[in-house]
Amino acid sequence: MADFCTKCAPEMGFDADIDIDAVAANLKPGTYQTCLCEGCVLLAIGKTDGGETILAVPDGNYLQESEEQPVRWVSREEFMTLPSKI
Numbered sequence: 735m736a737d738f739c740t741k742c743a744p745e746m747g748f749d750a751d752i753d754i755d756a757v758a759a760n761l762k763p764g765t766y767q768t769c770l771c772e773g774c775v776l777l778a779i780g781k782t783d784g785g786e787t788i789l790a791v792p793d794g795n796y797l798q799e800s801e802e803q804p805v806r807w808v809s810r811e812e813f814m815t816l817p818s819k820i
């Protein structure tokens with residue numbers, strides 16, 4: 735079954751399988767948890783040492799076959815403005 739995040743699930747008309755705020759609330763500062771949103775390819779949810787939620791997304795040229803994937807960490811605010819690619 736495909737999983738969709740807080741941003742993508744509402745666009746598809748159902749509840750999020752990957753609840754960003756619920757996951758972030760359970761993270762200790764300086765840690766992250768991996769995930770994979772089938773919509774926007776959200777890769778991980780993290781928390782900075784200062785307690786800010788950060789999200790890992792593929793950066794630009796996402797290479798499906800490569801083991802080295804360019805990644806970018808963005809704030810929750812910026813994440814919600816990114817295109818969901820559904």
Ligand SMILES: [Zn+2]
Nearest residue numbers: 739742771774
């Ligand atoms: Zn998503």
